[in-house]
Amino acid sequence: MSKLLIVESPSKAKTLKKYLGNDFEVLASYGHIRDLIPKNGAVDPLNSFAMKYDIIERNAKHMDAITRAVKSADSIYLATDPDREGEAISWHIAEVLNDKKLLKNKLLKRVEFNEITQTAVKHAIDNPRDIAMNLVNAQQARRALDYLVGFNLSPLLWKKIRRGLSAGRVQSPALRLIVERELEIEAFKSQEYWSIHLDALKHAHSFNAKLIQLNGEKVEQFTVINHDQQADIVGKLLLASAGKTTVSRVEKKQRSRSPAAPFTTSTLQQEAVRKLGFTTSRAMRVAQQLYEGVDIGSGTTGLITYMRTDSFSLATEAVMSIRDYVKKNFDAEYLPKSPIMYKTKAKNAQEAHEAIR
Structure with a gap:
């Protein structure tokens, strides 16, 4: 029984071939094999946002190699990356193979692994699943927005401002955030304030202190607002202390610091x-x-x-x-008594995936 595993990256294919041995043929798609047609009508908002795809020219030869291998395979495993883009690539490959009527009486499954180790890869092969259409639809929605925003707005920018400018689903809102922030900076009214510090020395041991209370009142950020006021206060403090200060109280506190969360x-x-x-x-x-x-x-x-x-x-x-x-x-x-757990604050986070480790 011949088996075919399809991944995105050729370097990943070499590693997986070593783990899976001669039972599997491993081929790479080299990323996306289809994209929206590069002209008007690729996305039709009036027809349930129907999308028209075409094979990407530079990857056509890789899709041809996959097509030839599928003809002689009994089982096809789609092992593209474990994210929305990877899920969409698997779906596109399956769609092309279906259009060519190459999947009759063949097993087609999606496999997913977050780490490329022999244990993780074999566990994924032993536990295949169907293509997750919710992830595919999420990727298609993002791609449709890229097209509808960029394809329509970019030519408008060329016409009204200058050629070479671009707009996009992420780029345009990001630009607005930058502009709004810059307007806030320009509208900011600066205000002068001073803080007063003491550099002390005792038996070759130095330490720094900050004035936090003056005349029985707490020193706030804008308590001292100009050089003359600062100089007056420092002069009075030097006169009253005769150049010497006293440590009136020492407090010792124990602090604990939690480890940083795993990498995203x-x-x-x-x-x-x-x-x-x-x-x-x-x-x-x-x-x-x-x-x-x-x-x-x-x-x-x-x-x-x-x-x-x-x-x-x-x-x-x-x-x-x-x-x-x-x-x-x-x-x-x-070793903590129980594992430290972290929860992401980001909305729509892909919690099914692991952090980077």
């Missing part, structure tokens, strides 16, 4: 920019390589989970494995 796509990019000086595009390229697999001496293996996610959740098996590692390698005080 945005927090991974932020840390890569802040700590490594990466651009966001470079951060995602490196993450893609780590996800698809790196040769670590014993063969190519995926080192992180899927890097496009807005969820903080971790798989139960992963949490148990992490806790077991901490228990074996560190003192008991470093």
